[in-house]
Amino acid sequence: MPETMTARAPQMPAFDYQPRPYTGPGREEVLAARRQYTNPAVFTLYREPLMIVEGRMQYLFDETGRRYLDLFAGIVTVSCGHCHPKVTARMREQLETLQHATTIYLHPNMARLAEQLASKMPPGLDVTYFVNSGSEANDLAVTLARLYTGNTDVIAVRNGYHGGSPSSMGLTSHHTWKLPVLQGPYVHHALCPEPYRSGLGGSPEEIATAGAADIAELIRYSTPGRIAGFIAEPIQGVGGVTSAAPNYFREAYRIVREHGGLCIADEVQTGFGRTGEHYWGFQNFDVVPDIVTMAKGFGNGAPLAAVTTRREIAEVLAQRLHFNTFGGNPVSTAAGLAVMDVIEEEGLQRNAKVIGRRLKDGLERLAAVHPIVGDVRGMGLMLGVELVTDRQAGTPASAETLEVLEAAREMGVLLGKGGLAGNVLRIKPPMCITADDVDFALDVLDRAFARVEA
Numbered sequence: 001m002p003e004t005m006t007a008r009a010p011q012m013p014a015f016d017y018q019p020r021p022y023t024g025p026g027r028e029e030v031l032a033a034r035r036q037y038t039n040p041a042v043f044t045l046y047r048e049p050l051m052i053v054e055g056r057m058q059y060l061f062d063e064t065g066r067r068y069l070d071l072f073a074g075i076v077t078v079s080c081g082h083c084h085p086k087v088t089a090r091m092r093e094q095l096e097t098l099q100h101a102t103t104i105y106l107h108p109n110m111a112r113l114a115e116q117l118a119s120k121m122p123p124g125l126d127v128t129y130f131v132n133s134g135s136e137a138n139d140l141a142v143t144l145a146r147l148y149t150g151n152t153d154v155i156a157v158r159n160g161y162h163g164g165s166p167s168s169m170g171l172t173s174h175h176t177w178k179l180p181v182l183q184g185p186y187v188h189h190a191l192c193p194e195p196y197r198s199g200l201g202g203s204p205e206e207i208a209t210a211g212a213a214d215i216a217e218l219i220r221y222s223t224p225g226r227i228a229g230f231i232a233e234p235i236q237g238v239g240g241v242t243s244a245a246p247n248y249f250r251e252a253y254r255i256v257r258e259h260g261g262l263c264i265a266d267e268v269q270t271g272f273g274r275t276g277e278h279y280w281g282f283q284n285f286d287v288v289p290d291i292v293t294m295a296k297g298f299g300n301g302a303p304l305a306a307v308t309t310r311r312e313i314a315e316v317l318a319q320r321l322h323f324n325t326f327g328g329n330p331v332s333t334a335a336g337l338a339v340m341d342v343i344e345e346e347g348l349q350r351n352a353k354v355i356g357r358r359l360k361d362g363l364e365r366l367a368a369v370h371p372i373v374g375d376v377r378g379m380g381l382m383l384g385v386e387l388v389t390d391r392q393a394g395t396p397a398s399a400e401t402l403e404v405l406e407a408a409r410e411m412g413v414l415l416g417k418g419g420l421a422g423n424v425l426r427i428k429p430p431m432c433i434t435a436d437d438v439d440f441a442l443d444v445l446d447r448a449f450a451r452v453e454a
């Protein structure tokens with residue numbers, strides 16, 4: 001058992017920052033207005049919805065000034081830290097200079113950011129189109145693949161999440177996120193090659209090979225034999241931090257290319273150093289995609305997303321007028337430039353690797369003593385803990401997962417939840433998190449698991 005897990009109450013690491021006194025409307029008033037005036041589909045996480053009014057680096061503050069350690073980063077979006085001073089300063093400066101003019105005029109930010117992205121990509125992936133959200137980026141990636149190849153069918157992977165726009169909803173593969181409406185057509189979902197829940201059997205490498213072979217079968221049985229592309233997250237995020245053995249992407253990309261398709265890496269969660277070892281998630285699997293989509297952590301909270309590809313692929317969009325009002329917006333691109341600088345200057349990718357390792361080791365120690373933990377997985381600061389009521393049967397502990405979330409919140413730690421059955425803790429904090437934060441979080445999780453096991 002980790003030595004931090006003594007009987008004393010878990011102590012959050014000290015943090016030299018005083019939140020501003022909150023003077024806005026109370027939680028009940030906000031909740032009532034939200035219930036009355038906002039779409040009921042906009043859900044909140046906790047039994048008693050939490051109101052967050054301030055954030056600083058890896059911490060969030062509620063309206064009473066209570067501090068929480070944020071292990072979910074606004075759903076994997078706050079990469080550098082909440083209100084990171086450098087990112088905020090660059091955005092503020094831009095906001096006070098020029099907020100918006102559109103791409104019909106030149107502005108240095110968009111051009112510089114596209115150049116910065118090219119410097120981080122494998123050679124050839126050096127043309128970027130800016131949009132505002134991950135869904136939009138994936139919509140555009142599929143459009144590019146269809147236009148470039150002249151084919152229509154797209155293969156996505158079961159258990160993947162690629163967005164909620166009508167088109168990207170078709171790529172998404174969870175009934176829980178799909179509405180019964182017409183959505184992205186000509187999409188086929190290949191078997192999910194992650195080993196924990198795979199029904200495929202065999203070693204992780206054999207499961208990966210079977211998963212890739214299923215792409216070939218889908219192409220044979222469900223398409224004209226030629227496809228536009230294949231889209232996949234290097235590590236599935238919403239799906240519960242699931243990934244395949246390293247041979248999967250190599251084999252999948254080969255099959256896709258043999259059938260005329262382009263390979264699209266959805267880096268919306270895995271990009272910008274989060275997986276620790278590499279800047280992009282796909283680099284962990286030794287493949288080079290044809291199109292890369294990104295969002296979330298790119299803007300540290302600013303609405304910024306992009307599609308990077310090769311010039312000849314990008315050029316297909318120029319056959320018609322194409323425009324995106326806010327894509328490449330000066331303030332969002334100022335955020336992107338600052339984010340990329342901060343990741344370098346503050347060694348955040350390395351921190352994701354080192355601190356992520358410490359966290360994963362600690363979670364594995366907890367798995368050894370808590371039967372509710374079925375699996376610990378992920379890389380860097382993209383980690384998942386699958387909770388089960390029966391390890392042998394792998395029965396999802398969906399209700400217990402909610403209880404763990406509630407217990408952790410009570411002790412000051414905010415976690416995410418994912419997986420088709422909602423039984424995976426998603427741990428993806430701002431990448432500035434420290435070793436002390438990790439030890440505190442492990443202490444809290446130890447107690448939360450014990451509480452639901454009791």
Ligand SMILES: Cc1ncc(COP(=O)(O)O)c(C=O)c1O
Nearest residue numbers: 133134135161162163237268269
């Ligand atoms: C991997 C992935 N792709 C795409 C999206 C969609 O992004 P957005 O919500 O910005 O449209 C998400 C959102 O969670 C995501 O996790």
